[in-house]
Amino acid sequence: MAKLRDCLPRLMVTIRSLLFWCLIYFYCGLCSSIYLLKLLWSICKGPSQTFRRVAREHPPACLNDPSLGTHCYVRIKDSGLRFHYVAAGERGKPLMLLLHGFPEFWYSWRHQLREFKSEYRVVALDLRGYGESDAPVHRENYKLDCLITDIKDILESLGYSKCVLIGHDWGGMIAWLIAICYPEMVMKLIVINFPHPNVFTEYILRHPAQLFKSSYYYFFQIPWFPEFMFSINDFKALKHLFTSHSTGIGRKGCRLTTEDLEAYIYVFSQPGALSGPINHYRNIFSCLPLKHHMVITPTLLLWGEKDAFMEVEMAEVTKIYVKNYFRLTILSETSHWLQQEQPDIVNKLIWTFLKEETRRKD
Numbered sequence: 001m002a003k004l005r006d007c008l009p010r011l012m013v014t015i016r017s018l019l020f021w022c023l024i025y026f027y028c029g030l031c032s033s034i035y036l037l038k039l040l041w042s043i044c045k046g047p048s049q050t051f052r053r054v055a056r057e058h059p060p061a062c063l064n065d066p067s068l069g070t071h072c073y074v075r076i077k078d079s080g081l082r083f084h085y086v087a088a089g090e091r092g093k094p095l096m097l098l099l100h101g102f103p104e105f106w107y108s109w110r111h112q113l114r115e116f117k118s119e120y121r122v123v124a125l126d127l128r129g130y131g132e133s134d135a136p137v138h139r140e141n142y143k144l145d146c147l148i149t150d151i152k153d154i155l156e157s158l159g160y161s162k163c164v165l166i167g168h169d170w171g172g173m174i175a176w177l178i179a180i181c182y183p184e185m186v187m188k189l190i191v192i193n194f195p196h197p198n199v200f201t202e203y204i205l206r207h208p209a210q211l212f213k214s215s216y217y218y219f220f221q222i223p224w225f226p227e228f229m230f231s232i233n234d235f236k237a238l239k240h241l242f243t244s245h246s247t248g249i250g251r252k253g254c255r256l257t258t259e260d261l262e263a264y265i266y267v268f269s270q271p272g273a274l275s276g277p278i279n280h281y282r283n284i285f286s287c288l289p290l291k292h293h294m295v296i297t298p299t300l301l302l303w304g305e306k307d308a309f310m311e312v313e314m315a316e317v318t319k320i321y322v323k324n325y326f327r328l329t330i331l332s333e334t335s336h337w338l339q340q341e342q343p344d345i346v347n348k349l350i351w352t353f354l355k356e357e358t359r360r361k362d
Contacts, residue, residue, distance in 0.1 A: 084132035089117035101169020111343030129276020253341030304334035
């Protein structure tokens with residue numbers, strides 16, 4: 001009986017792990033079937049339209065707007081990868097590092113590049129696999145450990161030992177992990193529309209609504225098919241994410257201009273441009289939950305109440321993982337694309353947080 005009691009906890013862990021992976025593979029198959037039906041329906045309605053793609057050889061002028069900053073590159077010694085970023089503000093000022101989400105790139109921070117350059121060296125990065133940054137071919141090159149190391153090495157290559165770190169969506173996930181693994185590198189942490197990673201993994205298993213909202217995580221586990229679905233109908237799915245009533249920027253927000261939208265389509269329509277971003281998701285289930293999870297950095301969490309991809313309840317739970325000053329601000333009637341939709345409000349909240357004297361919780 002004693003041996004049985006000793007083995008029981010390990011057996012329960014094994015069973016839980018088995019059920020977890022069964023759920024993932026089942027949901028992957030379900031999502032694939034749904035998207036396959038969508039593809040067949042699109043072909044039936046108009047095969048020529050389904051497979052139509054407009055060639056985009058030249059970037060829209062907004063991507064070279066000098067008011068946004070200077071296009072720069074940095075090569076990391078250990079990995080050998082070259083990263084692209086746009087920098088605004090004088091060298092030598094405190095560093096503000098901006099990490100975008102999916103499907104975005106440095107341009108999603110255009111409003112913040114202009115706003116914070118007066119007091120910071122603002123750097124908006126193209127993450128590994130995105131935009132003009134190098135994109136390794138194999139999915140193993142996009143494990144969370146690699147993404148965390150990227151940010152650490154980039155920070156050091158820029159000549160800084162610490163920064164104000166801001167992340168949105170998937171960039172928010174990486175920002176949380178940097179603050180957990182390298183707290184000495186983060187003066188203040190600001191995350192937009194992404195909960196603490198452990199909150200996300202625990203919540204998604206217990207709440208079917210979030211499981212449904214995160215269905216793309218499971219769909220992205222399948223090779224090449226997600227990239228193909230994004231590209232059909234001249235990247236209609238990408239346009240839909242930013243402009244539709246269900247997932248796009250809210251009616252009261254700063255909607256994307258035609259040129260803004262074309263900038264996104266230009267970047268993701270380049271050969272192979274979708275594989276790197278989607279590969280970020282293809283390792284996530286083997287990396288979570290985290291073994292070390294406490295955040296000791298002063299933290300601001302901003303959340304759009306009408307986020308189509310994240311349940312707002314996760315924002316409230318996140319505070320239990322922050323052992324320091326923590327502020328949560330939920331903006332009503334706002335979407336997932338918060339820093340683009342309400343830049344004035346978001347910038348004001350960030351300024352307030354940056355100028356506050358914060359102290360660690362006892």
